[in-house]
Amino acid sequence: MVRRPRLAVFKFASCDGCQLSLLDAEDELLELCDRVDIAHFAEASSDLQSGPYDVALVEGSITTDEDAARILRVRRDSHFLITIGACATAGGIQALRAWGDLDEWVASVYPRPEFIQTLATSTAIAEHVHVDFELHGCPINHHQLIDVLIAVTEGRRPNVPSHSVCLDCKRRGNVCHVVTRSIACLGPITNSGCGAICPTYNRGCYGCYGPSQPANTSSLLKRFQEFGQRADQLVPLLRSFNAAAPAFRHASDQLAILKD
Helix, strand or coil: CCCCEEEEEECCCCCCCHHHHHHHCCHHHHHHHCCCCEECCCCCCCCCCCEEEEEEECEEEEEHHHHHHHHHHHHHHHEEEEEECCHHHHHHHHHHHCCCCCCHHHHHHHHHHHHHCCCCCCCCCHHHCCCEEEECCCCCHHHHHHHHHHHHHHHCCCCCCCCCCHHHHCCCCCCCCHHCCCHHHHHHHHCCCCCCCCCHHHCCCCCCCCCCCCCHHHHHHHHHHHHHHHHHHHHHHCCCCCCCHHHHHHHHHHHHHHHH
């Protein structure tokens, strides 16, 4: 009898949304269960088996000393490690702390801030350990996640689309909001994955799937400024779920200089 790969799912600082995307897969999840043994998934079961694991999914960012130590153990116990979601791949929305006063923010949220032990930064998993594959999105696309897991169990490299949201927009027949309505839309510099939801419903793209490769941020932001978007409007657009992704972080820092 052929042994099925052992799958583990781990959570760090996050909202759990990417783990829920896996549970939301429904029919595809049943097919996946025929291919793998889910050995550790605290969101779904109290049966938490120890490693080693063939495949590990990691959601969330590193925000405490305990996180930093635990991810080393996860890496040690995992043959193929996949990070899922904006928190794990770019630090998440909690990475906004890098642009503020951490002590002031903690004091404004917690009645007893002296009990809060946290790092000054929120960082992606890849800044701490080697990551074999990154799946972007806030939250991730569960169809992409199932495809990635099936590819790994079959011993082949996952093939996730690398084009920008713009191409998905064209496929849906959307009129370009940048060209026709002068709306600041991050679609030209954002990874595919959502199916161009926001542009389809007459809103600009928020960049939930992170910077595409390559992402010509300077050219796009220059175009936005030509039709009247100010730096103080564009900085918050870039500093959201993927604020610490290098392309978005660099572009927002450059704009912040103009704003100040």
